[in-house]
Amino acid sequence: DTEVTQTPKHLVMGMTNKKSLKCEQHMGHRAMYWYKQKAKKPPELMFVYSYEKLSINESVPSRFSPECPNSSLLNLHLHALQPEDSALYLCASSRSLAGVIQETQYFGPGTRLLVL
Amino acid sequence: ILNVEQSPQSLHVQEGDSTNFTCSFPSSNFYALHWYRWETAKSPEALFVMTLNGDEKKKGRISATLNTKEGYSYLYIKGSQPEDSATYLCAPRRGDKIIFGKGTRLHILP
Numbered sequence: 001d002t003e004v005t006q007t008p009k010h011l012v013m014g015m016t017n018k019k020s021l022k023c024e025q026h027m028g029h030r031a032m033y034w035y036k037q038k039a040k041k042p043p044e045l046m047f048v049y050s051y052e053k054l055s056i057n058e059s060v061p062s063r064f065s066p067e068c069p070n071s072s073l074l075n076l077h078l079h080a081l082q083p084e085d086s087a088l089y090l091c092a093s094s095r096s097l098a099g100v101i102q103e104t105q106y107f108g109p110g111t112r113l114l115v116l
Numbered sequence: 117i118l119n120v121e122q123s124p125q126s127l128h129v130q131e132g133d134s135t136n137f138t139c140s141f142p143s144s145n146f147y148a149l150h151w152y153r154w155e156t157a158k159s160p161e162a163l164f165v166m167t168l169n170g171d172e173k174k175k176g177r178i179s180a181t182l183n184t185k186e187g188y189s190y191l192y193i194k195g196s197q198p199e200d201s202a203t204y205l206c207a208p209r210r211g212d213k214i215i216f217g218k219g220t221r222l223h224i225l226p
Contacts, residue, residue: 042216056213107159
């Protein structure tokens, strides 16, 4: 299984809602990533988890809260988002953070989020 | 800030023609460079990872070269096919992070 899955595919939420994005992989990868991608821009790194511990937080606002309950699962909890947070949220995983080959990332299809 | 520039932003190529595009990045503290292909409505897919100056990688009709001293990489596609239509992202590594360029959007014309 070389797939990274993300649910839901699409999400519409109000600014007072609480929702969660889910990412799952069963490749035995120990590094997992959240990216945000807005139209015509490159994916921007948000968070990196390594061995279920948060390794990198790219100064992301606290209304985005990541969680890695186990090595296969990565969540992104959303609360009190703003319309400018509307974007495609991509999850990726890699074998680890160490070593060039190991860090090749496998991406999920993304969750397209619209905040009203 | 790691400035990653990809050019051109968009490219239209006749089916059967060959093409190439560029990724440029700061050459200092270089560690590795990744190329990804991103087709519409699909996930970005890893094509190559390169580390050494002069590296050349090939996958079918697609190849890439790396010049770490001057900070650039070329991606070549030989005999373009409709399935090559995609956005090609380069992503050099800086520290623990991979920084993506904006990509080159390739359109293959029938």
